[in-house]
Every structure is written in structure tokens, then in C-alpha cells.
Amino acid sequence: MKKYEILEHTADLEIKAYGKDLKELFCNIAEGMFYSISPKTVKAKMIKPQKREKISISSSDREALLVDWLNELLYLYNISRQIYIDFKISKLTDTELEAEVLGVTPEEEEVLIKAATYHGLKIEKKDEVWQATVVFDI
Amino acid sequence: MSNQKEITKKDLKKIEDYLYEIPKTFRSDMRVPARVYTDEKMLDQIFRDRSLGQTVNVTTLPGIVKYSLAMPDVHEGYGFPIGGVAATNIAKGGVISPGGIGYDINCGIRLITSQINYDEIKPYLEEVMNQLYRDVPCGVGRGGELKLDFAELNKVLEEGVSWAVKKGYATKEDQEHTEHNGQMLEANPDNVSKRAKERGRGQLGSLGSGNHFLEVQRVAKIFDEEIAKVFGLYKDQVIVMIHCGSRGLGHQVCTDYIKTMMPALEKYKITLPDRELVCVPFSSAEGKKYFGAMAAAANYAWTNRQIILNTVRQSWERVLKGKVKDTGLKMVYDITHNIGKREKHIVDGKEMDLCVHRKGATRAFAPGRPEVPSDYQKVGQPVLIPGCMGTSSFILVGTEKAMETTWGSVCHGAGRAMSRSAAKRKVWGATLRQELEKKGIVIRCRSNAGLAEEAPIAYKNIDVVVNIVCKAGLAKKVAQMVPIGVVKG
Numbered sequence: 001m002k003k004y005e006i007l008e009h010t011a012d013l014e015i016k017a018y019g020k021d022l023k024e025l026f027c028n029i030a031e032g033m034f035y036s037i038s039p040k041t042v043k044a045k046m047i048k049p050q051k052r053e054k055i056s057i058s059s060s061d062r063e064a065l066l067v068d069w070l071n072e073l074l075y076l077y078n079i080s081r082q083i084y085i086d087f088k089i090s091k092l093t094d095t096e097l098e099a100e101v102l103g104v105t106p107e108e109e110e111v112l113i114k115a116a117t118y119h120g121l122k123i124e125k126k127d128e129v130w131q132a133t134v135v136f137d138i
Numbered sequence: 139m140s141n142q143k144e145i146t147k148k149d150l151k152k153i154e155d156y157l158y159e160i161p162k163t164f165r166s167d168m169r170v171p172a173r174v175y176t177d178e179k180m181l182d183q184i185f186r187d188r189s190l191g192q193t194v195n196v197t198t199l200p201g202i203v204k205y206s207l208a209m210p211d212v213h214e215g216y217g218f219p220i221g222g223v224a225a226t227n228i229a230k231g232g233v234i235s236p237g238g239i240g241y242d243i244n245c246g247i248r249l250i251t252s253q254i255n256y257d258e259i260k261p262y263l264e265e266v267m268n269q270l271y272r273d274v275p276c277g278v279g280r281g282g283e284l285k286l287d288f289a290e291l292n293k294v295l296e297e298g299v300s301w302a303v304k305k306g307y308a309t310k311e312d313q314e315h316t317e318h319n320g321q322m323l324e325a326n327p328d329n330v331s332k333r334a335k336e337r338g339r340g341q342l343g344s345l346g347s348g349n350h351f352l353e354v355q356r357v358a359k360i361f362d363e364e365i366a367k368v369f370g371l372y373k374d375q376v377i378v379m380i381h382c383g384s385r386g387l388g389h390q391v392c393t394d395y396i397k398t399m400m401p402a403l404e405k406y407k408i409t410l411p412d413r414e415l416v417c418v419p420f421s422s423a424e425g426k427k428y429f430g431a432m433a434a435a436a437n438y439a440w441t442n443r444q445i446i447l448n449t450v451r452q453s454w455e456r457v458l459k460g461k462v463k464d465t466g467l468k469m470v471y472d473i474t475h476n477i478g479k480r481e482k483h484i485v486d487g488k489e490m491d492l493c494v495h496r497k498g499a500t501r502a503f504a505p506g507r508p509e510v511p512s513d514y515q516k517v518g519q520p521v522l523i524p525g526c527m528g529t530s531s532f533i534l535v536g537t538e539k540a541m542e543t544t545w546g547s548v549c550h551g552a553g554r555a556m557s558r559s560a561a562k563r564k565v566w567g568a569t570l571r572q573e574l575e576k577k578g579i580v581i582r583c584r585s586n587a588g589l590a591e592e593a594p595i596a597y598k599n600i601d602v603v604v605n606i607v608c609k610a611g612l613a614k615k616v617a618q619m620v621p622i623g624v625v626k627g
Contacts, residue, residue, distance in 0.1 A: 008557045010187045010214045037278070063413070071393050078337050078386050081279060097611030102507055109278035110587070112347035112388040113379045114241040114627075118413035120394070137241045137389075138348055
């Protein structure tokens with residue numbers, strides 16, 4: 001199973017991610033986002049993680065939680081200039097998420113992502129695989 | 139999106155040359171029709187993405203007046219299309235939608251004239267571009283030279299370019315030639331989160347990345363001598379164009395308010411076809427709070443472009459002093475193309491208090507409007523339309539017809555026609571660089587891949603886009619410029 005794929009979008013960045021469960025889906029789409037920002041850093045996973053962050057979010061529903069998760073990671077990236085390469089989600093309900101993420105100093109950043117949007121967002125299960133497509137403003 | 143009806147050419151009714159309408163009957167949730175300014179050929183291009191569906195979605199906003207509009211540069215965005223314009227009636231519960239303004243609040247264009255012509259700068263052009271590339275911070279993750287504490291940042295958010303004037307970064311003339319005088323008085327720094335301030339405090343005076351740029355251009359053609367003279371433009375003159383916005387601060391303001399507005403949809407009984415259109419009544423407590431934060435981010439963006447101008451002036455002086463007769467740089471105008479404004483317009487013969495959303499659209503006010511600077515009163519507001527890299531940019535002026543039909547708005551650029559990845563597959567950055575350099579354009583940018591993403595092939599033809607708005611009577615051409623130097627983030 002593919003973790004994620006980058007789709008064609010006229011102006012912005014559209015990532016479709018997959019997962020055997022929701023936790024995996026949330027992690028894979030986050031990886032796809034950081035891969036888009038800095039492919040070199042995400043590929044070179046051997047770099048010793050330098051920064052550990054704890055994340056705790058509550059949102060109105062599952063879709064909002066996914067958008068908030070990605071925007072939380074973008075905020076952390078913008079403040080700390082760390083590319084997050086490892087995500088451990090310890091709690092995930094429809095409205096709450098708790099996670100620990102590991103960041104590294106980026107090798108080279110290619111794309112400036114402004115935010116994750118709600119546009120057309122739907123989290124669904126197809127053939128036993130969870131999937132979601134997120135449009136990012138770049 | 140999946141529940142939305144597919145639009146075909148048969149659903150479009152021609153209203154007049156260059157104007158088409160999707161009637162209100164197309165979908166049951168439409169409150170008004172959707173209109174698009176385009177021509178037959180460009181319409182085919184528009185149908186290639188979901189921009190018309192998004193224009194229809196905008197018609198469902200509570201309080202929307204007359205129609206939702208798409209300009210000829212329209213392309214798919216999120217929520218609103220890019221190139222979208224919509225006005226809501228404030229007195230009748232009209233809404234404000236952060237997604238209808240965008241994450242890059244007050245992304246805009248600034249145009250500055252030098253006092254020298256192309257032949258004079260030619261021997262020093264490479265040197266000038268090197269200096270600009272060194273001095274103006276650009277690219278992902280690069281902030282500016284100024285690191286403000288929170289108290290000082292609050293002053294920027296509240297005062298905008300007035301702060302820059304006090305600090306010596308701007309002249310009075312710079313400020314007078316900035317849309318809204320570079321300061322929206324509704325700004326409230328207290329409505330901007332600590333997170334947004336953290337992201338923005340070290341980025342003032344930086345370009346950012348993506349399609350943002352700093353170009354040195356040559357005036358290639360004057361269409362209207364009289365108006366050009368008022369703007370201080372002449373053929374072969376060297377000018378500078380800056381394109382950027384409110385950086386991380388604006389992005390965070392939009393993110394924050396989209397999150398906090400979501401629960402309010404239920405409170406105000408608003409149903410939307412796309413959650414990215416989330417909105418609240420302009421006059422509600424939530425609406426006022428967002429507008430105060432948006433205005434603060436707008437003030438930040440104007441100040442950002444002003445600080446960049448200040449840096450450009452220093453670089454210009456450093457390279458050209460003693461080599462050319464005059465190293466002065468004068469502001470023609472600074473416009474925003476991602477904003478929500480409270481404006482008065484005539485609707486069916488009556489003055490109405492509107493919230494006008496311009497998402498990838500430029501204000502184009504006609505002569506006589508009080509918002510137009512005093513020295514431009516007789517000719518109208520300069521409308522700055524950048525082309526894509528390597529192609530022409532235009533200066534237009536607003537018309538009375540634009541006031542009557544589009545809330546004084548026109549297009550904002552060429553508009554993308556191809557995804558960034560498709561552009562990279564089609565164009566080699568290194569080849570593109572060579573081609574542009576052969577044309578005499580000096581390119582300074584971080585990577586060839588980044589260059590390929592912004593290749594002219596990825597955009598609509600700017601000449602066609604500008605011709606449509608002009609033939610539709612929404613604006614009048616004043617001058618055309620071509621690039622001679624590009625700095626890209």
C-alpha cells in the first residue's frame with residue numbers, strides 16, 4: 001500500500017494519503033506534507049532527530065481534526081524550523097488527538113506551504129483502506 | 139465537492155461579449171447567479187479545472203449581492219476560486235469568509251519608477267540584480283533583517299505604513315500611493331494570536347517563496363500618454379515591481395479564524411457546499427473579530443512591501459550612485475489582491491454598505507472615488523497586473539463600468555493553467571533559465587526547479603487576460619512592461 005501520492009492541482013498542492021487505520025492515515029498525510037516541503041530531509045531518515053514535540057489537539061469532528069493536526073505541525077515547523085519525520089499518535093478519537101513527533105533540521109526546503117485547507121476534504125474507508133485528500137495552499 | 143453537479147458549456151448563458159452567466163436555477167442552493175468574464179477560447183481552459191464549480195459555491199454565501207464573479211485569470215483554488223469576487227450586504231446579515239480572502243492576506247503588488255531608462259542601467263544590470271538578490275531576503279524559511287519585539291509588532295499591525303513613515307522606512311508620498319494609505323483603521327492587534335505574531339515578527343521585509351518575486355522591468359509600450367504622465371511613466375523607463383504578502387503572520391490568522399469560525403456555522407444556521415467557505419455575519423462578534431485581525435495582517439503586508447522597497451532603494455543607490463544621473467525610486471502604487479473590504483457601492487440605484495471579497499482580484503476604482511489618491515483623482519486608480527516570469531506586466535486604470543458591475547474589481551495576473559508538477563515535467567529549469575537569459579533577462583533564484591514551476595507555459599496568456607477585462611470595459615490600458623531582471627524566492 002502506498003503511503004501517499006501528490007495529485008495534480010492547478011495552483012496548490014493536493015496530497016492523497018492512505019492508511020490501514022486512521023492513525024496511519026494521519027501519520028502518512030503528515031509525512032506527505034513534509035516530503036513536499038523538503039524531500040531530501042524526509043528521504044534521509046538516518047539523520048538523528050533533534051527535536052521532540054508533544055501535540056494535543058481537540059476539534060469539532062474528524063475532518064477538522066485532520067486539518068488541525070496538519071496546521072499544528074506547520075505551525076511547529078515554522079517556529080522551530082524542524083522537519084518532522086516521525087509521528088507517534090498515542091490517542092486518536094473523532095475529536096481528540098495526542099501525539100509525539102520528532103523533528104530534524106531540514107537539508108533543503110523546496111515548497112512554502114501556507115496552510116492545510118478543508119477544501120473538498122473527506123475521510124473515508126474504501127476496500128478496508130482509509131483515505132483522505134487534502135489541498136494545501138502554497 | 140462530490141455532491142456537486144458537473145457544469146458544462148450548455149449551462150452558460152452569454153450576457154454580453156466577454157461575459158457569461160450560470161443562472162441561479164443551475165443548483166438549488168444558489169442565492170444569486172455566477173458570472174465569469176472570459177472569451178470562448180479561454181473558457182475551454184477554465185473548464186479544465188474546478189474553478190467554475192467554486193464560483194457557483196460562492197453564490198451560496200448568506201447576504202451575497204447580485205452575483206459571484208470570476209475574472210478571466212480564474213483558476214481553481216480552495217473555497218473561492220483564485221480570481222473570485224463577491225460582495226455581501228452587511229445590513230442584511232451579509233457574511234465575511236476568511237477563505238474568500240485567503241491565507242496570504244493582502245498579498246499584493248507594488249510598482250516603483252526609477253528615473254533612468256533601459257540604456258542607462260544596461261551596463262550595471264547584473265550588478266544591480268546581484269545586489270538585490272543579496273539584500274532582499276527571499277526563499278522558504280528566510281525571514282527579514284528586522285526582529286521586532288511583540289510591542290513593536292503590535293504597532294506595525296495597528297499602524298501599517300504610518301509606522302514605517304515614523305521609523306523612516308517610508309516617505310509620505312509612498313504612503314499616499316498605497317491602497318488604503320497602507321493602514322486599515324479597523325485593525326486590532328489584540329485579535330491576532332500569539333502564534334501568528336511568533337510567525338510574523340522575524341519576517342518583515344522578506345519576499346517569501348512560490349510565485350512571489352521582485353522584478354526590474356522596462357516600460358515597453360505606452361497606451362495612454364496622458365495617464366502615463368500622471369503616473370510618472372515613459373517609454374524605456376526602468377521600473378521595479380514587488381509581489382508578496384503577509385508571510386506567516388497572515389497564514390496563521392486565516393488558519394486560526396477558519397478553526398474558530400467552524401462551530402459558529404451552526405449558531406448562525408449557515409449551510410455551505412464546501413467547509414473552506416466557512417463564514418459568519420460581518421456584523422457578528424466573530425465577524426468583527428476576524429475583520430480586526432485581517433486588517434492587522436493587511437497592515438503587516440503593506441509594511442512588509444514598504445520595508446522591501448526601503449531595502450531596494452539602498453541597493454539601487456549602492457550600485458548606481460555616481461553612475462547614473464538619478465538614483466531615486468518613486469512609488470506609483472501598491473495594491474492588494476487578497477482582501478476583504480468594507481466599501482460603499484451603488485446597488486440598483488441605492489448606496490449599499492458591502493463587504494467585498496477579492497480573492498486573487500484587484501481593486502480597480504474609477505476616477506473621482508474618494509479612495510483614489512488626490513494626484514490620481516482625474517484618471518483613476520492604477521491597477522497593477524503582473525504577468526508570469528518572462529512575459530509582460532500591465533498597468534491599467536479602473537473605469538466607471540467596473541464600479542457599476544464588478545464592485546470596482548478586475549483580474550490580478552495571468553492565472554495558472556498548469557500544475558507546478560506538470561510544469562516541472564514539461565520544462566527544464568536550466569533550459570528555461572538559458573532562454574530567459576537569451577532574451578536579456580537576468581535571473582537570480584534559489585533553484586532551477588523553482589524556476590520551472592513558474593515557467594510561462596504554466597500560466598494563461600497575460601495579453602489575452604488583460605484584453606478581456608479591457609474589452610469588457612472594466613479597465614483601460616495605460617502601459618505594458620517587460621522584465622529585464624528577476625529575483626525569485
